[in-house]
Amino acid sequence: MIQGLFDTDGCVSRFRDLSFSNISILLIKDLQRLLLIFGIVARIRKRKGRPIQMDSKSYETKDHYELIIAQKESILAFRQHIGFRIQRKQAALEEVATAIQRNIRHIFCPVCGYLLFKDLFCGRTKSHETWGAKKLAIIQCLGKEGCLSSKVLEKKLGFPPYKKMRRLNHHFELLKRTRVGNEKFWELNPIGHYIYELTKNNFTNFNSVFSLNNCPLCNETFEKKIKGNWRAGDFEGDIFWDILRKATKESGEKYPFVYDVVLPSDGSNDHFFAAEGFLIHNSAGVNLPAFRVIIQSPYRYTDFGMDRIPISEFRQMSGRAGRPKYDSEGQAVLIAKTEFEKDDYISYYVNGETEPCRSRLSSESALRFHLLATIASGFIFDLESAEKFFSATLYAKQEGDLSALFSKINTLTSQLRDMGFVELSEKRIDATLLGRRVAQLYLDPVSAFAIVNSLRKEKYNDAAYLYTIANTNEFFPYLSVPRQKEGELWEAIQGQKGLLAVNVELEMFTDNSMLPKFWTSLMLKDWIGEVKEQEIVETYKVQPGILRAKLQNADWLAYSSFELAKILLLEGHFGPLAKMRKRLQGGIREELIPLCELRGIGRVRARRMYNAGIKGIAEVKKTDVQDLGKLLGEKVAASVKRQLAATK
Known part of the structure; x- marks a missing residue:
């Protein structure tokens, strides 16, 4: 078929x-x-x-x-x-x-255990080509000289025979390294000798290995890995991405074990997956008891390529193994693909020392946030108390010289005064009513100042509120804008500049993130416009977990905007912001707000009722439970009727 x-x-x-x-x-x-x-x-x-x-x-x-x-x-x-x-x-x-x-990426012999990459002695960039030539020089040197210590080998080569990043050391597959006392000795292993003989006259002969079907040492059939393409990593291990339709709680007698698997983190895996008896999630995001923790890889993608997670993060993940009151021990498994990888992981993660904890007060945004919080709570009331307070922090213990920190505190205090969050006199520093509320809401003062300025523009439309929410540090990272959409979005911004609560002509040239912020606000607009979640996921290339996190942030920022409007006595915003929060919570247009106040009624059921002519609570009361059941199902209809009966 x-x-x-x-x-x-x-x-x-x-x-x-x-x-x-x-x-x-x-x-x-x-x-x-x-x-x-x-x-x-x-x-x-x-x-x-x-x-x-x-x-x-x-x-x-x-x-x-x-x-x-x-x-x-x-x-x-x-x-x-x-x-x-x-x-x-x-x-x-x-x-x-x-x-x-x-188009082979690498070959693997399951008996000998070696993994050969086709680009071992070459590369896509000039730096990769240079390092590829150096790796070939290492193999040729050891092939001619035999076993050498690290110091002697480096002296003969004129450069270190390894890189700090593991992914650049694929030539280790051809080597045997042995530690004797404090010295490490290097020599070729059997496949290393084979490659040396093959390439000593012409290194391009190396490519002929990849045309073989069997290992030249043991005659075992090679496992060949072709080069990946579009989201290749998503499909390894038979993982299929789909919407989670239903989640149920099962008894411990039926399912006594929970397996906790950590997927490679790219910034988007902050939600759960359920598959074949496995509960899969980013373990930094939840706190669930588990007997066994399985870590597929200690590497993740960063701005600088694939890099190791810190030892502290590995131990935080592993520390989740072992359920209190249920287990006498826990098992943490870190998957290694080769013997060398296993030794490397044991040396680094198991026997290595945890990185020192560093204070975040060196960050200006963190310092500004905590400075306002301590002023609002009364811990700091003048410059002398500020110096005394921050002298007792971890930052002070680590840095020693605090002159630069105190100078920064003076500058930030003046900024908070200019924002209207603190009042300064010759003897005192006090938080204003607005500043105290900003601290209570856990807002970055810069974000709060942007919200306040937007509210004072008195724009009472959806576009203004949604862009105000997106125009905050708390909403970072913003959604990535498709390149083909950029021109269209700039035109849309120009078309809506009368609606937005910012100076569009100025922001276009001073805010490099304006386009991603506007694109993010359009995603929120689609959500409250009742666009299907799957369609939003596909249009904005945002995964369901990130979408849910963004919506939770939007709810918090809508509430914060409402609270700041109350402090500023901007009564015109009270009604629109209260409605906006309801709409963000439910993903609904304004007319569905009354219906969604009923328990068990979400945006799909509410829209179904509205389209059938049941547009408010009064109509729900008048509708017969059997007619209501045709729209909602018998159980939900009965529940709705009980709710209304209880409010009489």
Whole structure:
């Protein structure tokens, strides 16, 4: 059946991926799930209808959905398990599959245990090429000289034979390193000798290893890894990303164990996944008891590439193993792929010393936040008490010389005065009523000042409130703006400059984050406009967990804006901000607010009732429970009626 669908409406595109098109989203999603049976992961996108030419005639196509198989392992699985019956399509698939299989990333011998990367002696950048040449020099030096100590090897080479970052030391797979006392000795291992003999006259012979199907040492079949492409890491380990439809609490007798798995962190994995008896989450985000903690990798992506997590973070994760009152011990597992990796992890994470704790008061934003909080709480009331207070902090113990800190405190105190959060006299520093409320709300004073300035502009529309919420440090990081959308968004900002509570002409040239802030505010606008969550996820390229975190932040900032408006006596904002908070909480338009006050009624049920003519609580009371049950289900309808009866 799947083959027949792809024979008719499927193709191999010029971008070397497979696709299937149809106007039925239900068929597309069913096919997506059927493909998972074969280990084939596909993504869905919506395509606008457009005119096409066939046999000199023009036809107008409808809007449709496209199922795309772009991940390389999935394309190979499609060829193996499904394929095409139409010869020209199958030939195109074979061509794509052959190109994929030639593009090898590394080979692995499961018996000998070595892992050889194809770019071991080369690289994409000039620095990588330079280090590749140096790695070849290391192998050639040890091949000629035999076993050498670290000091002697470095002296002969003229450079250290390793890099601090593990991912740059793939040549260790060819080496045997032995520690004798305080000295480490280096020599080639068996596969290292083979590679040396192969490359000593011409290093390009190294590539011939990757055309072999079997290990030249033990004749075991190689495991070959092709180079990844679009979100390749998402599909390793048979993980499929989907919306969590239902969560239930089960008895401990039926499920006595909880497995706690940490996925690689890229800033987006702050929500839970449930699959095959595993509860998967970023362990820094929750506090759940677990007998066993499994850490897939101690590396994560940073601004500087893949880097190790700190020892303190590893121990924080591992420390979650062992359930109080249930276990006498806990198990923490860190997965290593090779013997060298295992030794490295034990040396660094198990036997290494935890990094020292550093004070964050060196950050101006953190210092400003804590300075206002201590003034508002009465711990600081003049410059002398400020010096006394901060002299007792961890920062003071670590830095010693506090002259720069006290100078910064003087500057920040003046800034807080200019913002209207503190009052200064010759003898005292006191928080204003506004400043105390900012501290109680745990707002960054800079964010609070931006909110206050926006509220004073007296703009009472959705666009103004949503941009005010996004225009805060608390909402960072902002959503990434697609490059093709930038021109369109700048035009939209110009079109709405009369609505926004900022000086658009000035902000365009002084705030480099204005476009991402505006894009983020549009995401919030779609949410309160009742756009489906899945559509928001796809449009703004935001994962469900991050979307939920952003909405929680928006709720807090809407509440904070309302509280600041009360302090400023800006009564015109009271009603709109109260409604905005309700809408952010429920993801609803204004007319659904009364219906969503009922327990068990969310935006879907409320919209269903509203469209049926039940537009308020009075209409709900008048509607017969059986008629209500047709819209909401019998149990929910009965619950709603009980709620209304209890309020009489």
